[in-house]
Amino acid sequence: MNGVYVHIPFCRQSCFYCGFHFSVSLGDVESVVECLCREIRVRKHYLNDEQINTIYFGGGTPSIIETRQIYKILQTIRDNLIVSDNVEITLETNPNDLVKQKIQELHDIGINRLSIGIQTFNPKLLKLLNRCDDIKHIYSCLNDVYPIFKNYNIDIIYAIPGQTHNDIIYDLEQVIKFKPTHISAYSLTIEPQTIFEIWNKRGILKPKEDNFASDAFLFIDDFLNQNGYKHYEISNYCLEGFESVHNSNYWNIENKYLGIGPSAHSYNGESRQYNVSNNSLYVKSIKNNKIPATVETLTKKNVVNEYIMLGLRTNKGINVNYIQNKFGYTLPNEYVNLFTKLKLMERKENNIILTPKGMLLADKISEKLFI
Ligand code: SF4
Structure with a gap:
């Protein structure tokens, strides 16, 4: 999509x-x-x-x-x-x-x-x-x-x-x-x-x-x-x-979006693009047929970490098979077990999903699971 x-x-x-x-x-x-x-x-x-x-x-x-x-x-x-x-x-x-x-x-x-x-x-x-x-x-x-x-x-x-x-x-x-x-x-x-x-x-x-x-x-x-x-x-x-x-x-890294206008972000699966956050500079540049944007090319590490960070925010969570098959990465078991024991996350088949209490710590939990 x-x-x-x-x-x-x-x-x-x-x-x-x-x-x-x-x-x-x-x-x-x-x-x-x-x-x-x-x-x-x-x-x-x-x-x-x-x-x-x-x-x-x-x-x-x-x-x-x-x-x-x-x-x-x-x-x-x-x-x-x-x-x-x-x-x-x-x-x-x-x-x-x-x-x-x-x-x-x-x-x-x-x-x-x-x-x-x-x-x-x-x-x-x-x-x-x-x-x-x-x-x-x-x-x-x-x-x-x-x-x-x-x-x-x-x-x-x-x-x-x-x-x-x-x-x-x-x-x-x-x-x-x-x-x-x-x-x-x-x-x-x-x-x-x-x-x-x-x-x-x-x-x-x-x-x-x-x-x-x-x-x-x-x-x-x-x-x-x-x-x-x-x-x-x-x-x-x-x-x-x-x-x-x-x-x-x-929240799904498989999906892409085109961001139009000052400060808008775009994502095409390989890079992110950030338009300038200034109306005058934006208008001046577009009138000269230039897109006033900086581009950040994403590494495999960026993409895996974004998948973990964004996925854990949702009720679908992250899929361990997808991470393994698509990126060849295995989540650190010691943290998965610890967070599960603390009832911050739960496992449903191959998905790992945060509980409401876990959502309060989503950023910290994500960091521990990053590559
Ligand atoms: S300043 Fe504008 S963009 Fe910001 S919260 Fe208020 S209405 Fe929304």
């Missing part, structure tokens, strides 16, 4: 925790859209003309741009790449942008999945995060989305400074009221070069302790399981049959 990711690098305002690439200066939107279309045309053979199963508009805030601009990008993809009839087309959105007319327009141009960045239903915490949405927007947007989009994701964040356990219960209760097909729950981390990092260094911000985040993770796992959601990746839950094709594509 293959995918296309389109990065829309604009937001209404800066969320204080955000480490993604975006600009709040909207004067450049038209020229960036033009360059995104040009990049699609220039790189249309990147995936060797293989079929596309997922198109994902991420950012930034893709819902900030006009529907006609999203349509133009979508049409350029359809005109230049081979797109499956059953393609999943996701658009990341903020409630602020989702008035009824826009929701209908997005549906009418072929978007068939929305990902809505709610983050929390607590007004004080929304303000602390500097989200541009208020509670009124959030509820009216969710009420309007539900009748039009049958497939949509809600993003929430937990372990926000000042958040209590009851706040998390309240957020989860609100989320499931709207019966989204998919829920992403991310633990807040203090990212470099964010306002939260500055406040943290000055002692103004008090991050939640690791224990709070771990307890919240296990609580969310339990709560959502009891409400019919499958925990299929560390931060992702879905109703049966509604795994995100786009996300699943990233």
Whole structure:
């Protein structure tokens, strides 16, 4: 399976925790859209003309741009790449942008999945995060989305400074009221070069302790399981049959993707390509018919380690036969036995899968199993 990711690098305002690439200066939107279309045309053979199963508009805030601009990008993809009839087309959105007319327009141009960045239903915490949405927007947007989009994701964040356990219960209760097909729950981390990092260094911000985040993770796992959601990746839950094709594509090293736009990443099975994270440099370079990217060629060691790291994040885990047959590598038995004994992982036939407790230590466990 293959995918296309389109990065829309604009937001209404800066969320204080955000480490993604975006600009709040909207004067450049038209020229960036033009360059995104040009990049699609220039790189249309990147995936060797293989079929596309997922198109994902991420950012930034893709819902900030006009529907006609999203349509133009979508049409350029359809005109230049081979797109499956059953393609999943996701658009990341903020409630602020989702008035009824826009929701209908997005549906009418072929978007068939929305990902809505709610983050929390607590007004004080929304303000602390500097989200541009208020509670009124959030509820009216969710009420309007539900009748039009049958497939949509809600993003929430937990372990926000000042958040209590009851706040998390309240957020989860609100989320499931709207019966989204998919829920992403991310633990807040203090990212470099964010306002939260500055406040943290000055002692103004008090991050939640690791224990709070771990307890919240296990609580969310339990709560959502009891409400019919499958925990299929560390931060992702879905109703049966509604795994995100786009996300699943990233977690399987057999799948490739073409990343379009400033800061977008691409992967073709042999190398990774990273576009420049700067709108002006991106536009300037694309207008000169140059792709502003650095390329990293992957060694066998890189690929095995990525398979282990990404696979252990999912409920499918990693397959020991696949690792042996494809790469000639055997996982270190002493660690597999130790982690199994500690109930951090379990073995199902030839697959090794992390338990929820193991998922809390996924990065450390992966490192021990790396080549
Ligand atoms: S809307 Fe999303 S991308 Fe934009 S600043 Fe907020 S978290 Fe970052």
